[in-house]
Amino acid sequence: MFDNLSDKLDNALHVLKGHGQITEVNVAETLKEVRRALVDADVNYKIAKEFTGTVKEKALGQNVLTALKPGQLMVKLVKDELTQLMGGEAAGIDLSGNPSVILMSGLQGSGKTTFSGKLANYLKNKKTKKPLLVACDVYRPAAINQLHVVGDQVGVEVYSDEGNQDPVSIAKAAVAHAKQNGHNVVIIDTAGRLAVDEAMMTEIANIHSAIQPNETLFVVDSMTGQDAVNTAKTFNERLNFDGVILTKLDGDTRGGAAISIKSVVNKPIKFIGTGEKMDAIDVFYPDRMADRILGM
């Protein structure tokens, strides 16, 4: 769609140069292209506006218009700024607890159950942990089975209590079970829920306060559009989560939601999901994500 963003900006800026009117207004015009590109990449439109405001200041400071290739310089500026925005201090997972409890949260179908399996696999193999997976989705048809299948695939025990309709008590019992059986990590899978579903949001807030997790993760589908900000904000208000997981990045989505979420809640993006298989997990690289969003 905008593979040639840099060309476009070059053009726009050259045209302006030709007119001999190198002003703040001209830069602002050009930044409209950037904003449009960001919105096309699913960055929230308000955040895209703020972002281009920041870039504008920097562009004027760096005299973009006197550069030989002003478009390229502008793209570099944008890219660096994006990278910085999504970066920040590298954030691992808090494994200091005994056990360390990790709570998954997110919308329906975002990839929580799959990611729970991947994370268990990763912690088992890469960090020599002994995880326990916990089935706290008591609603979705076959959700418990799904977690059992996933657990079998990665060779990690799954705690479930079929018939128990209370996720809070399941979570508590699971943590006790983990302590008794030497599991040093507990990964709690929960049902998908909408941010506007008051009862379900209260439920997960209750799970959260009952087990006091070391790590609460918000799992987001990287194809999410403008609504990402609303969801992230509400989940963060209720859970004060520690990090974000971006799933389904093996697709061709630009993934602008990553910027929106980071801007709104200022929590690190910790891992990405890159496939349906249990080893399709990777740490998050802000610069790669910036390239992706800009279509480079």
Place this chain on the structure above:
Amino acid sequence: AGKAKVDDEVLDDLEDVLISSDVGVATTIKIIRRIEERVARDKYLGTEELNEILREEIAGLLSETDSGTGDGFTFPKDKKPYVIMVVGVNGVGKTTTIGKLAHQFKQEGKSVLLGAADTFRAAAIDQLQIWADRTQVPIVKQKMGSDPASVAFDAVQSAVKQNVDVVIIDTAGRLHNKVNLMNELTKVKRVMQKVVDDAPHEVLLVLDGSTGQNAFEQAKQFTAATEVTSLAVTKLDGTAKGGVVIGISDQFQIPVKYIGIGEGINDLQVFNKFEFVDSFFKK
């Protein structure tokens, strides 16, 4: 000049509403242009009239086959069993939508059979089995890991034998940029034609209502692989608006048939384009 300023403001607000509903930049510009033309043509326009024009213009972009009056699938007498194949990327709501459709068709007095051709995802078959139990319809399934085309073939064959009205085939979620998986889908579709030569009669592409501009590419690639005939937009019970389907319906001329508004068995509605547009303006 005073009046023009107000109009600009209204149009700016409108632009914000459309963009934040995931309508996308290109389609938003298209809509705004059309409205600007009408504003220029008609002498005076109040906000009321503007709203009405907006509804008309957006409705105009949605596929002509969208009646907007509330028709779901209909089943011609000479197409029995009526074969519906359901496709889409991962986690959008295919299996759930199938459960709801089965329920709706049964309510209409049709006999329904489900085919569990997602043989890949963990417990996908169990999930569809639960929906089959809930709706009390038969299901044709094989073991996890078996050939999805073979399951689809069996399902359509059973439907013929049992003289069933409608058969709905669930397929595994797959990202549209995975060539092998998209080829597999084409094969699933083709195999059913060995039993019923014009099957599937519908290829329903399910789109997650919270998806942004990537839905365009989904529509494009699934259409290339399976000739999608209709769309369902799910999860519209949240704050996401699903506006990307306007551009999709416009560009590919595929009608939106259903919307999903919850996880329950009754949470499926026939698409109504005017209600859809109105939902953008509700807080």
